[in-house]
Amino acid sequence: MELLGHLADGFATSLSPLNLFIVIIGVTAGLFIGAMPGLGSVNGVAIVLPITFIVPPASAIILLAAIYYGAMYGGAISSILLGIPGASTAVATTFDGRPMAQQGKAGLALIAAACASFVGGTISVVLFTLFAAPLADIALAFGPAEEFALVLLAFTTFVGLGGDDVLKTIIMICLGLALSTVGLDLISGQPRLIFFDEPGFYSGISFLVLAIGVYGIGEILYTIETQKTAPQVTPAKLTFTELWYGIKEINKLWKTMSLGSFLGFFVGMLPAAGATPAALMSYGIAKLTSKTPEKFGKGAIEGVAAPETANNAASTGSLLPMLTLGIPGSPTTALLLGGMVMWGLVPGPMLFIEQPDFVWGLISSLYTANLAAVLVNLALIPLFVWALRMPFTVLCSLVFVLCLVGGYAPSQKLHDVWLIVGFGVAGYLLRKADYPMAPLVLALVLGPLMEKSFRQTLISEQGNVLAFIERPISGTFIAISVIFFALPLLKHVKRWLKRDLSPAE
Amino acid sequence: MLTADRVIAGAIMALSVYFMWHATVLPIGWNGETGGPGGGAFPFWLSAIMFVCAGGIILRSLREKPSDTEPFFDSDTLRSVVIVTIALVITVALMPWAGAYIALPLFLFWYLKIFGKHGWVVTLAITLGTPVFLFFFFEVTLKILLPKGFTEPYFIPLYARFF
Incomplete structure (x- = not known):
């Protein structure tokens, strides 16, 4: 019952007028960001992070988490009304959301998406509450060797499960890690990789600069080419009878929604997987287990509910390893982690001991954010319909300005603004050539931890490399990493063997 | 697309060499006194992996037939x-x-x-x-x-x- 006590203390924090206000602002902003085609939770958090200096650190994290949450709800709005996913996480929602809208049931689809998101969010937050403290307890026993092994494990999930080109994934991981070493050597304090003798590089490359560059400027450059023509907005009206009917309909889908929630939560915890694959998997499972699979793709309400529960659950799931282990489960949580480090709240098991007020305040704020998001979502649907008609060039120009000013504000150096533009263009080109961006950002955030834990272990073990394998926990992590790393290789060998057997092809 | 892939991989190789050159300012090998790698080792060897992978992409692209004529940019x-x-x-x-x-x-x-x-x-x-x-x-x-x-x-x- 210690848990309930903690949670009650947490609610005392999160229900304070300031934090309640912040949660509502956060989910509203998140809903708009999520609803805009091309902008998702990562972009929202990257662009908004620099301007969260306006509130105290704990509230800033609550604000960012609320934006993350809101964006997960918002993604469904443009999937349904425009037929374009508002964020990659809402791709699966277009499959049935769009047909429903075309049949004049846009309102019902929006209600289903919002309610399913609420269910997914709530179930996963309960799971989060149950798992957080025990996991942090286990992680307390971790030394530098285990930390290194865990970071390695996080990166190998990208190689084994990420689904992108393996060589390109490895390049992006190494690039992120190499960029994280710019500045002063962690152990000796000597300067290294000071490009062009530019003094700006002495303080290193902030994750924020890379994130704003890649997810702000780069993303908009990328959308400029995909959004040449303005999409058609389907009108949606909402009445109370419809709302009531929608809730009754959703009530019949408990099996689909609980499956989606559990699936989303656990898939979301993996750094390489996250909300998009979770939503697609949930859609697939809902179709498999449905009594009427032929209706899927033609406007089945389950087809909207299943992915929406899963992507919200996944966003909560990805917070779990970030908060308890200090290893983010998604690019967005990597940014949250970077922000927390910047504010002196270092995530990991010690946070649960040193800052219990903050940790439980954040956890309880997920409950309030979830409730606020569903209410704001349903109340503001007419506003979203209007906002989606906003010409894309207006949005782009404002995002560009926010990126430039937001990149300047934290350090107040124009050097960082130049880097943002550079990363934006480079990120755009790399993304166009199918290089994955998530491992790059994760690597830059985790790079210092990885290098420090690696070198600390070797110093304390007098240079014995086998120390990583000899310790049981870190040895297990390394073994799993090797398996993940070998997965794509095995696939390759299998394909190669097959080719040898059938030379006729 | 194939050409763009090669150009980008080539640029990454050049970048890796540039990083490696910078990293050699600090010791890149084993640091005998303290145990563990020197300050330049991390960036140097990571860039080396990057170099090899980008080289792999170019090699791979040489074996592929330029079947898709889809341009990288319109x-x-x-x-x-x-x-x-x-x-x-x-x-x-x-x-x-x-x-x-x-x-x-x-x-x-x-x-x-x-x-x-x-x-x-x-x-x-x-x-x-x-x-x-x-x-x-x-x-x-x-x-x-x-x-x-x-x-x-x-x-x-x-x-x-x-x-």
Whole structure:
């Protein structure tokens, strides 16, 4: 019952007028960001992070988490009304959301998406509450060797499960890690990789600069080419009878929604997987287990509910390893982690001991954010319909300005603004050539931890490399990493063997 | 697409070599006294892996048949992206000299009126509203001063009024 006590203390924090206000602002902003085609939770958090200096650190994290949450709800709005996913996480929602809208049931689809998101969010937050403290307890026993092994494990999930080109994934991981070493050597304090003798590089490359560059400027450059023509907005009206009917309909889908929630939560915890694959998997499972699979793709309400529960659950799931282990489960949580480090709240098991007020305040704020998001979502649907008609060039120009000013504000150096533009263009080109961006950002955030834990272990073990394998926990992590790393290789060998057997092809 | 893939991989190889060259300033090998790798080892060997992987991409592309003729850029998009990038570069270059309050509205005006072909009402509302918002949000509330360049003297009365 210690848990309930903690949670009650947490609610005392999160229900304070300031934090309640912040949660509502956060989910509203998140809903708009999520609803805009091309902008998702990562972009929202990257662009908004620099301007969260306006509130105290704990509230800033609550604000960012609320934006993350809101964006997960918002993604469904443009999937349904425009037929374009508002964020990659809402791709699966277009499959049935769009047909429903075309049949004049846009309102019902929006209600289903919002309610399913609420269910997914709530179930996963309960799971989060149950798992957080025990996991942090286990992680307390971790030394530098285990930390290194865990970071390695996080990166190998990208190689084994990420689904992108393996060589390109490895390049992006190494690039992120190499960029994280710019500045002063962690152990000796000597300067290294000071490009062009530019003094700006002495303080290193902030994750924020890379994130704003890649997810702000780069993303908009990328959308400029995909959004040449303005999409058609389907009108949606909402009445109370419809709302009531929608809730009754959703009530019949408990099996689909609980499956989606559990699936989303656990898939979301993996750094390489996250909300998009979770939503697609949930859609697939809902179709498999449905009594009427032929209706899927033609406007089945389950087809909207299943992915929406899963992507919200996944966003909560990805917070779990970030908060308890200090290893983010998604690019967005990597940014949250970077922000927390910047504010002196270092995530990991010690946070649960040193800052219990903050940790439980954040956890309880997920409950309030979830409730606020569903209410704001349903109340503001007419506003979203209007906002989606906003010409894309207006949005782009404002995002560009926010990126430039937001990149300047934290350090107040124009050097960082130049880097943002550079990363934006480079990120755009790399993304166009199918290089994955998530491992790059994760690597830059985790790079210092990885290098420090690696070198600390070797110093304390007098240079014995086998120390990583000899310790049981870190040895297990390394073994799993090797398996993940070998997965794509095995696939390759299998394909190669097959080719040898059938030379006729 | 195949050519673009090779060009990008080649650029990554060049970047890796540049990183490696920089990393050799600190010891890249085993540091005998303290145990463990030296300060340059991490960036050096990571860049080496990057170099090998990018080399692998080029080698792989040589074996592939150039079957897809889909261009990496179509000329239309390339034009918009290049123009917007140039505009961004000019805006940032203007910031230290003319200040954020001239550079950013100029960018907005160009983007909305000329690039986006919007009407005067939308253009002027955003072009004039944004700097006012930025001033009150960043300078007055957060006490973060944006670069002003030669416009600095004109802000002194505003500072006196709001700080």
